[in-house]
């Protein structure tokens with residue numbers, strides 16, 4: 001099987017997630033508390049972990065529907081037009097009157113690392129009912145969700161989707177606290193290294209991933225930036241290396257990973273093979289500025305799968 005040929009029928013992808021306008025400040029470094037740095041350049045871009053994940057899967061040719069919300073304003077309308085241009089089905093992105101479109105201030109330093117602060121705005125109005133409407137319409141496929149929506153809505157929506165036979169990818173980003181509440185068995189959790197520590201209180205990556213996999217009775221794929229990823233379930237631990245990348249901006253690398261992972265799973269790929277592909281996609285995304293600009297098309301992804309390319313990262317880039 002090549003990456004372009006599914007093993008059987010292709011399942012639909014639904015992303016239940018956030019949409020933001022990113023105010024991106026490229027600066028020499030990230031200011032410390034109380035400090036002012038005056039050397040940044042500013043650009044406005046589209047972002048939000050959910051919308052980014054949807055775009056990443058659509059760039060690869062996936063059939064993707066986004067469930068989210070924007071403000072009922074010119075920024076919201078422009079965000080919807082951008083989703084149209086990306087080929088994402090946005091009929092279930094609601095325009096809400098009570099809040100503006102979500103906004104993220106993304107500060108990127110000279111090394112390509114970032115610090116992000118989000119004002120959720122309309123994202124806070126998204127509810128599990130918004131997804132329930134879609135589950136009745138679309139045949140069961142792959143659901144991707146993240147923690148930039150109200151957490152109760154996410155947990156309820158995941159429960160509904162799993163009960164309806166959907167494969168669920170939970171990207172617990174951002175995560176600042178231990179994971180609580182009931183999650184249905186069999187979900188795939190995709191924290192980065194920081195999130196893994198926050199969710200489990202354990203610093204050793206493999207031990208933390210085993211702990212989380214046991215807690216959710218599912219699979220954990222921990223994304224480790226330039227070090228690639230590790231897949232952990234009850235009976236399996238597999239480390240996947242990231243290819244070399246000339247990283248300039250890691251913003252959106254994790255979103256690219258999750259979108260590509262969903263695309264692979266929708267096409268019937270085994271989890272470890274899917275993670276291998278998603279790591280390559282995330283690595284590619286770091287070579288361009290902005291959350292979405294470097295997300296590869298299928299053609300670009302296939303070109304990067306050349307087995308002659310170095311297997312281990314030397315200068316950064318990968319899913320984080």
Ligand code: RIB
Pocket residue numbers: 018020021022046047048049052103104106116118148251252253254255291
């Ligand atoms: O993961 C990157 C995204 O996080 C940005 O696009 C920003 O909007 C925040 O949601």
